[in-house]
Amino acid sequence: MNEPLAERLRPKSLEDYLSQSHLIGEKGVLTQQIKQGLIPSMIFWGPPGTGKTTLANIIATETQRPFYALSAINSGVKDVRDVIEKAKQSGGLFTTKNPILFIDEIHRFSKSQQDSLLQAVEKGWVTLIGATTENPSFEVISALLSRCQVYILNAFDKDNLETLLKRAITKDEYISKKKIKLKETDALLHLSGGDARKLLNIFELIVNSFESDKIVITNDIVLQKVQNNTVRYDKTGEQHYDIISAFIKSIRGSDPNAAVYWLARMVEGGEDVKFIARRMLISASEDIGNANPTALVIANNTFQAVSAIGYPESRIILSQCATYLACSPKSNASYKAIKNAQQLVKETGDLSVPLSIRNAPTKLMKELDYGKNYQYAHDYENNFVEHEFLPNEIKNTKLYEPGNNSRENAHRDFLKQRWTNKYDY
Structure with a gap:
């Protein structure tokens, strides 16, 4: 077998x-x-x-x-x-x-x-x-x-995984010959991380560890049997996702010490440098955003650098970027803004672009009032004039709320000075 x-x-x-x-x-x-x-x-x-x-x-x-x-x-x-x-x-x-x-x-x-x-x-x-x-x-x-x-393809849910275990117990040529009582499944399901292959391999390891054909499986037995197999970093399995999650959350939580530790775990495990750099690039925009726009520049340069260099030197560049991001002020205002905007689009559908800001490259379009009454911002003091850019059905809708940090507070002051009659900043 x-x-x-x-x-x-x-x-x-x-x-x-x-x-x-x-x-x-x-x-x-x-x-x-x-x-x-x-x-x-x-x-x-x-x-x-x-x-x-x-x-x-x-x-x-x-x-x-x-x-x-x-x-x-x-x-x-x-x-x-x-x-x-x-x-x-x-x-x-x-x-x-x-x-x-x-x-x-x-x-x-x-x-x-x-x-x-x-x-x-x-x-x-x-x-x-x-x-x-x-x-x-x-x-x-x-x-x-x-x-x-x-x-x-999505990770298997609890019902799917439990069905697989029942199939193994009842249909497998070898395991079906044993008298197995599956008393608890939580530990098995957790260790599998939604990976059906991993679940069955762990289950087989546990079954084969018993000398008797009469087997009762509990959470404690599962953890006892496989604990030595879950310490190492598995860059294609559950730990691949758990550790990158811990890494990004450490950056988000402004803890450079934890961030560099989880980075080391991935480096020692041979994780793809581009995978790590790509996640930091996302974090630079999602978690830091306009609180420190330079973070996105550094993360992008990091991605380009490690793509060209590879290991072992890339670990230094990754560490520099990770500690920089962890020590940056944080804001998810831009992330929330696009989520709010997408939700609004789903709720309101394809609203028409206001005539005043439509493009009018032809005579017919001009006759249909495309671009009529558009006010060119640079013709006005401070390069600004109050105008309606949203469809009439959702006018005055505020989607971007600046974060509470020095850079975005400056954004808030800028918007407050200009949009005195339209948005509440």
Whole structure:
């Protein structure tokens, strides 16, 4: 019994596949495509253990297509070209059922490796299915991304995970022979972090640690059996998300000591430097914003620098940026402003642009009063004149409230001096 439990229980059909109902449920976006056999090239984006590889295999089986798989970790351009050539010979040029090429961890492919896929995808020699745990907008080249649909896979919820455990107990060839009482599941579910593969591997480890076939599983037993396995940093699993969360929250909480500690945990664990730098770039805007606009500049320069340098020297640049961000004044005013604006758009729909601020490049548009009564701010004292820029239905709506810090207090004073009759600053 060398095959892991997660592999033995891997679903072979849509009926056995758990979770992701938004994709393969009764009204899922992929359901009809699979039934009709019309599969576009796509990228599955989601945390580890959410069924990306399994779903790709099932799609190939359900649509009766040849299936080729590569891992971006150990495949190069030559491997990609060899597989594409095999795919073409297997009938990709002469049938609507062109082969499926599955690439695991596609975000690890270099630009040249991704470029080597373009023609095959564009010509329809293969249907590409890529799997990634990272945001494809950052990690997949735009030319390839534009040729693919992106589908998000969510972490398994409690019901899905408990169903998996019950399947293991009742259906697995080996575990079903034991008398297992699953008394408590909280510890198992917590340690899995929504990762189905990790859950089953932990469960198998616990079951195999018992000498007797009569097994009672409690939270205390789970923690006792696996505590030594959760200390190390796992850059593809739960700790990957927990530690980056601790890192960003330490920066947000203005604690450079904690921030640099969690940074060290990631550096020692071999975390991708661009992943760390990208999160700091987001934090510089979300958590610091206009309280210190320079933070965004430094974070952006950090991202560019570590992308060019790599380890080990990048750790110094990352540390400089992390401590700078932690020591910066904080404001989420800009973040809240765009959230408020998006919510307003959802509630009010596509409101018309006021005529006075519409563009009027043609005579007809001018005759329709496009741009009429627009007041050019630079023609007035202090380069300002009070004007209505919002649709009439939401006029005088304040979406940006400056934070309470020296820079944004200056913003508040600026706005208060100008918008005396419109906004309450």
